[in-house]
Amino acid sequence: MNQFEELRPEGRSLSSTMRGRLRRRIDLASLGLGLKSEACALVRGRIKRKQLLCAGALALACAFTAQAPAYAQAPDAASQAAAKWPQASLNAEASSVVAQDTVKITLAAELTDASQAKVAAELGKTLNSVMDQAKGNAKVKARSGSYSLYPFTDKSGKITSWRGRGEIILESTDFEAASKLANTLSDRMPISGLAFSVSREARAKAEQSLLAEAVKAFQQRAQALTDAFGYSSYALRNVELGGSGAQPYQPAPRMMAMAADKAAVPLEGGTETVTVSVRGSIFLKGKK
DSSP states (O other): OOHHHHHSOTTOOOOHHHHHHHHHHHHHHHHHHHHHHHHHHHHHHHHHHHHHHHHHHHHHHHHHHHHHHHHHHHHHHHHHHHHTSOEEEEEEEEEEEEEOOEEEEEEEEEEEESOHHHHHHHHHHHHHHHHHHHHTOTTSEEEEEEEEEEEEEOTTSOEEEEEEEEEEEEEESOHHHHHHHHHHHTTTSOEEEEEEEOOHHHHHHHHHHHHHHHHHHHHHHHHHHHHHTTEEEEEEEEEEEEEEOOOOOOOOHHHHTHHHHTSOOOOOOOEEEEEEEEEEEEEEEEEO
16 A cells, blocks of 8 residues: 555555645645755754854953953052052252352454445454364354344434344363463453353262262161151152252353453362252151
8 A cells, every 4th residue: 555545545546646635635745854854954953053242252351351360460469558658758869069160251252334244244254263273172162143134223213223243152161271262252252151060971970979879868768757656667659859959150250351351360170069869758657
């Protein structure tokens, strides 16, 4: 008995047409079941992949969550410990008197004429000749100073004349050489200013020797403050170094008269106070 005979109603026979229709229905049903099975398998595969991805992401998140407190707690613990320590700010300094070893002499030339071009030309000629001669002295440094050219007017605003002024600066640590050179050049460019200072090399040397003294003074003051507040020790929080002592240039009237006497006058500088300071703050630890 075949499948068509099983589907045959009792007492009836199936025609060839009916058997064909039943066969097509059975084939279509089988095909539908096959497609549904493949679709279900595909869906099950996608679900499994999503489950694996979710499981991996969950495991990675758990790993980061497990490690995060180790990093987050370190600064918190340090800040909590530091918060228990009182802080204090203080400063100390060390100073010394240093002799001024550098002289700066200002030479100036002034010209007045009705012609602007003539003033500019004559003044430029004087400056160039003096500069060329000054550069020939190896012991003295020469450089250009200020330069100006401006008009004079009458009551109606009309220009009546022009005045020009130029400067040359001589600088040296050899006072005698600078004095002689300035005296030689004073017939064309009289001396208009004089100043003494501490050279950069001498200042750096003085500050270097004062650094250890300033640091020691800071440490002594920090320890004294720690003891005064009843703590056993201290820890540095931050430290800043500073320096001072640059003094403004002071004019020397004696040098101003040198041009009139046409004689080199011995030069002698003064002194400056060079200071190194140490500023900072500390933690006070170990309450007694």
